[in-house]
Amino acid sequence: MREIIAIVRRNRAAATKAELARIGCAGYxxxxxxxxxxxxxxxxxxxxxxxxxxxxxxxxxxxDDARAAETIEAIIRANQTGQFGDGRIFVADVAQGYRISTGxxxxxxxxxx
Numbered sequence: 823m824r825e826i827i828a829i830v831r832r833n834r835a836a837a838t839k840a841e842l843a844r845i846g847c848a849g850y851x852x853x854x855x856x857x858x859x860x861x862x863x864x865x866x867x868x869x870x871x872x873x874x875x876x877x878x879x880x881x882x883x884x885x886d887d888a889r890a891a892e893t894i895e896a897i898i899r900a901n902q903t904g905q906f907g908d909g910r911i912f913v914a915d916v917a918q919g920y921r922i923s924t925g926x927x928x929x930x931x932x933x934x935x
Contacts, residue, residue: 823916824890828881828928829857830901830909835879841900842883845892850883859907876907 830838835852842850849901885893894911901908919928 824885824887825914825916826881826883826885826890826893826897826914827914828883828897828901828909829855830897831879831882831907832877832879834901834909837900838879838881838897841896842893844883845889846918847883847885847889847893847896850881851862853880853882854878855880859910878909884919 828838832854839852855878857878858875871922881897883893890913897911920926921928
């Protein structure tokens with residue numbers, strides 16, 4: 823299993839959800855966040871005025887190893903403009919999860935179901 827964390831422009835969140843739905847990805851979390859990348863926010867060229875942190879949307883998904891590449895490609899399709907600030911995708915391995923209601927440990931195959 824893979825955890826995919828995608829941080830995208832706020833105005834591309836609907837397109838991201840549509841792409842995820844198109845490939846059959848039903849389960850994910852979406853959170854409004856503030857952040858900045860290498861450009862350190864937006865600055866006025868004549869002064870230091872500007873936004874130090876930009877509004878973004880964070881998507882957090884756990885997918886089967888076999889679906890990870892397809893999911894990443896879908897997120898890129900929905901968000902790539904070729905401009906600074908399009909976002910980032912991080913991928914991590916998931917070893918196990920816990921069902922909070924029962925405290926039971928779930929294997930990676932149970933997490934996918």
